[in-house]
Amino acid sequence: MQRAWAQPLLRCITAIFAALSFGVIAIMLVFLIAYAYPAIRFNGTAFFTTLTWSIGNQYSDHTISHGGYTAQIGAAFGALVFVAGTLLSSILAMLVAVPLSLLVAVALVYRVPPLLRPLANAVVELMAGVPSVIYGLWGIIVLVPFIATRLSPSGNGNGLLAAALILALMVIPIIVATVRDALQSQPVAVYEAAMALGSTSWQAVTGAILPSIRSGIMASVLLAFGRALGETMAVLMVCGAAINALPHSIFSPINTIAAVIVSQLESALTDTTGMAQRSLGELAVTLFVITLFVNGIARVVLRGGRSRSAA
Amino acid sequence: MTASMARWSAARTKSRLWWAASIASLGLIIAVLGSIFATVFVHGIPALRLQLFTTVTTGIAGGLANAIAGTLLLVSIGLGIAALTGIATALWVVEYAPPWAARAVRFTIDVLVGVPSIVVGYFLYVALVESLGWGFSLAAGALSLAIYVLPYVERSADVALSDVPTTLREASFAMGARHAVTIFSIDLPYAMPGILTGLLVAVGIGLGETAPLIYTAGWSNYMPTLAPTHSPVGYLTYVVWTYISQPFAPSHALAYAAATLLMLFIFATNFIARSFVDYRFPRHHGH
Incomplete structure (x- = not known):
């Protein structure tokens, strides 16, 4: 440990872990928003005003589109x-x-x-x-x-x-x-x-x-x-x-x-x-x-x- | 004169009533805690049999060997990751970081405490289980526990390391020790009881978690393999959650047994954590 390279090494390693701890919350938020983006576009503001939550008809070949994204026919995702x-x-x-x-x-x-x-x-x-x-x-x-x-x-x-x-x-x-x-x-x-x-x-x-x-x-x-x-x-x-x-x-x-x-x-x-x-x-x-x-x-x-x- | 005496006597009566309400409230929460303990232990202790530890869970009952092994594996790996990350982060924050960066890291750690465990679970489900294709697995489950308990580990290590007396550190530097040597031979040993207490508290939290594991570890009736991915893992909290809602007596017995084991594990870790605190404070008063 008295070797000179140990000093910056320890500093560097702990800094990497600190960056991880610091970044995890931002990574979670960005990743989840990116993943949910199609749903955010599809549901629009109706997400907060709709009572119904239904994944729609999974046996139908038809789909519905909204905001450029598609879901099963009859689907409604309301979070109210x-x-x-x-x-x-x-x-x-x-x-x-x-x-x-x-x-x-x-x-x-x-x-x-x-x-x-x-x-x-x-x-x-x-x-x-x-x-x-x-x-x-x-x-x-x-x-x-x-x-x-x-x-x-x-x-x-x-x-x-x-x-x-x-x-x-x-x-x-x-x-x-x-x-x-x-x-x-x-x-x-x-x-x-x-x-x-x-x-x-x-x-x-x-x-x-x-x-x-x-x-x-x-x-x-x-x-x-x-x-x-x-x-x-x-x-x-x-x-x-x-x-x-x-x-x-x-x-x-x-x-x-x-x-x-x-x-x-x-x-x-x-x-x-x-x-x-x-x-x-x-x-x-x-x-x-x-x-x-x-x-x-x-x-x-x-x-x-x-x-x-x-x- | 009589009016003010009447007012005083009314105030005294009010005071007595409120104090009675306050003691009654304390009595109420003690009664509820007693009821929770009684509910779990009265049904759970008779359900504890040797076979629970040797057989795996089946359809409506069976044993808990898979869940016990899974819980211990998930918690030890998750806590290992959280300990490494949390202690290293605390070291950087206390020893190296410029004040603004230390503030920023501490702030995000504080915020992380408030993130619901189900959000952590869903994030890892999307990122690891689905996107990276790990499937329900030991690695994903352990990571979810690690992220969830990280802030508790970091905070306690941060506080413990900040408590190291500056004079001790200066003495070490004065004797020619480099920074890294001082960290390993002065700071970490001095802060160890505090760090370990925090780790044990985190173990207690990890043992009792369910929500993030449903999405990451999944569930398995079989003994956990050590395969990091593509192999779901069972755990005790899942048994409590699912088997208590089944309409069968043997399923209830299994849920109670799992609940009893969980409580015993958690209180054992909390008890050990407390004895660390007791051991620690006399030492600090000695200075």
């Missing part, structure tokens, strides 16, 4: 049901997860006795470690039957509510861990000063502590939202696999972009024109762009919060 299902389930999940996570985080920091704290923290870590398919399994065995028998008037358990509750459970540990750490980093003096001014302990936490970690909370909520939007397996297992119809209640079956990419693959492979596969590619690009956007905002919020607290 899936985009709506993705957004609705994730938003509903956040409506459940955010208040619950904040309550859990303040309980962890201010009410759990120090002796039990490692145990309570372990619960949060274990929750974060449970794989997606096991949340899905629990959803099928416990949650969906519960919704079907106790809550749903139609007796249907698979759907928007089940998907949203499972997503909520999956993102709760993300928000709790961030908020807990942020709460712990706050000076005790702030809490004590609020108490000395005559506020109750709850007012001290919600009035004095929580506002000062607002940007951290916002960022963790957005990151959790991004995670929920892209979650696949657990949602796939409990969403009811709706197709061609929008949900009309929280018990209606839905479908999400991520779930439909998995469940439609086999059917798409039978499309001899390949347009169904490319349309799945367009769905992947759509999901990619949505999550990049949400995560981008989270980073901006996080940076804004940091520079404000530094100033």
